[in-house]
Amino acid sequence: MRASDASCNHSKRLWPPKWRKKIGHSRSAAPELSRSQMCSRGSFTDWTHQASGRQAPLLFLLVLCCLTAFHLWFIHSGRFNLAPDEAHYWTWSKRLDWSYYSKGPMVAYLIALSTRLGGDTEFFIRLPAVLLSTGTAVCTFVLADRLCRSTWAGLQAVLALAAMPLAEAGSILMTIDAPLVFFWSLTLVLIHRALTTGGNGRWLLAGIGLGLGLLSKYTMAIMAPQIFLYLLLSRQHRFWLRRPGPYLALGVGLLLFTPVIYWSATHHFVSLRHLLEQLGGGNNSVIPLKSAGEFVASQAGVVTPLLFLILIIGLWEVGRTGLARCGDDTSLFLLCASAPLLIVCVITSLWTKVQANWAAPTYIAAAVAAVAWRQSASAHRNSGPSAWRWTRSRTLFVCALITGFLVSAVGHFPHALAAVGLPLPRKLDLTKRLRGWAELGAQVNAIYEEMSHNGPTFVFSDRYQVASEVMFYVAAHPATYNIQLGRRMNQFDVWGGTDKVRGWNAVFITDRPDPPEPVLRSFDVVQSDPLTVPSTVGPMHRLRPWFIFRCYKFRGFQPARQLGY
Structure with a gap:
């Protein structure tokens, strides 16, 4: 028997006989796609006891x-x-x-x-x-x-x-x-x-x-x-x-x-x-x-x-x-x-x-x-x-x-495991990035409202994720920016717009205990004792805290060199 015939016979044996039918070609209308022998009606009987x-x-x-x-x-x-x-x-x-x-x-x-x-x-x-x-x-x-x-x-x-x-x-x-x-x-x-x-x-x-x-x-x-x-x-x-x-x-x-x-x-x-x-790898270095x-x-x-x-x-x-x-x-x-x-x-x-x-x-x-x-x-x-x-x-x-x-x-419901003494390890808890943002937003909101009484105020961060979360969870949804301190480009860079807030006060959120030097140069005054907000992502997991700085009289920001797209 030829190999091709054996292959055809194997394909025929694989599926139930009632599905072995050829569908002829038609040049006047599209032929119907072969309804495979693979899926025979009633094969769910192991669960349904041959229900209709x-x-x-x-x-x-x-x-x-x-x-x-x-x-x-x-x-x-x-x-x-x-x-x-x-x-x-x-x-x-x-x-x-x-x-x-x-x-x-x-x-x-x-x-x-x-x-x-x-x-x-x-x-x-x-x-x-x-x-x-x-x-x-x-x-x-x-x-x-x-x-x-x-x-x-x-x-x-x-x-x-x-x-x-x-x-x-x-x-x-x-x-x-x-x-x-x-x-x-x-x-x-x-x-x-x-x-x-x-x-x-x-x-x-x-x-x-x-x-x-x-x-x-x-x-x-x-x-x-x-x-x-x-x-x-x-x-x-x-x-x-x-x-x-x-x-x-x-x-x-x-x-x-x-x-x-x-x-x-x-x-x-x-x-x-x-x-x-x-697709090309960018700045990533991987072992194939x-x-x-x-x-x-x-x-x-x-x-x-x-x-x-x-x-x-x-x-x-x-x-x-x-x-x-x-x-x-x-x-x-x-x-x-x-x-x-x-x-x-x-x-x-x-x-x-x-x-x-x-x-x-x-x-x-x-x-x-x-x-x-x-x-x-x-x-x-x-x-x-x-x-x-x-x-x-x-x-x-x-x-x-x-x-x-x-x-x-x-x-x-990850807390259900913690309640019985089996908390998920931090590396396996994929929901940890979905907690703590509302609490951070509440703290920023209090400072933002206080500073807004003394003049127009905007919010910014050195991470686009934080800038986006804070914009949502601060009640007024204020103007929010992500400054360029040497990172990959993102949508905030496309929008730009920090020039129009010159002279404003600002709230700066970062995970660094000290404000970066470019931030210090961009304002007349940057508060030296920030508000520290613990970042809790579960009863057993605590990430590094957030630091909130009050900044006064924005002079303009000189962005650092962009590190790719």
Whole structure:
């Protein structure tokens, strides 16, 4: 037997017979994407005792409502202050523009819309994140259902996504990843719809999704080569490369991205310089294999090890079946919709530090791939060795979900462990940066109000995170600046504006016990005995304190040399 025939036979044996059907090519209409044998209806029977397919959408709605209600309650509870990035994006929303130094404008637009409706509160800043995460869950359900022809597969994919601490954090924190992941999942659904139904209108909608994703985060740009890679490899849908649909989607996406290009061009291409420095390593010095290992470990951490293992197995399985000579087209779609971004992140980590959240969009299609692997094992659960494979996949999946939800629960309620004498070590407490800002803001607010009685006063810091947090938590939301003492550029440098506050008094916040020399030269008088504010981030963890200085009669500031973008 030839190797190619063996490969085809293996692909046929892998999936249930009822899904082995060929879908003929049609030049007049787009052929329907192969609904993979991987996802057979009823494979959720280990949990539902062969419940009817009509129950899955109802259970999905129940899960969706419970998750959304919990997220709304949590952001209303005020358990965590705004993360530094959230506060920084809120400052963007107060100065709407076509784009910003390091990111597109979508996060600022969404925060601006929400806070205009409900006010500048933690709840309304984070409300878009909750709504977007709900939308992401809907898109994931639809994607899995359409690819697998199984609403149970959709429910499992949503549960897998919800069990990831990374996704859970994105459901309550309003950062750029919330709109990115939503528009990524929406675009996948729209592209799949365009492939299966044809028509330029579907591709137009996919292009809009692509463009909105680009306005959220530049990571969305990899969506285009991923889809063109799929079209190139897919025998069934390769003909789309000779039709206008995909190019229409790409053109619409770029058209929506034009304002960002214009803004960057009128600001010395600082966004491009920042991106290239991030991808090129900038001032970072890394050990290639060590850095790559740290990135992979970070993925296991933010997804949880068991669930990460299942996702990798799922990607491996869709890779085997999708790239085989008689490969399954659905498997190929899932592979191309997820693996390239993860591979790019791993390769990039060889020469620069890659943040754990950069690969977040990967896990939309990867969750569906993991469910597909489970479903294929379920379809053979009564056939000898495959029965063990099914039992193993079921056990892994259930344990992964339980572990993921438990880890997320600890993240939501870290004090619960401290209450029973098991406080999280400081290195593992990822919520430590979400506490203490309101207390710092209250102290600054008291000093700011006192000094404001004697003349106009502004607030500044040597860190943009502190400047952003204080601007939010001081009641009057005063003019706030981040001085350049020798650091990388940020949005405060783009705004500038310290010249217009010459002669004003100021409140300076830093983690240094003594004010830097450039600050001393910039004022007639700088108070020598600052107010010390302890920075408490938990019952067992105390970081270095903040020091608040009163400064009088601003003369102007001479910025230090900028250290990169």
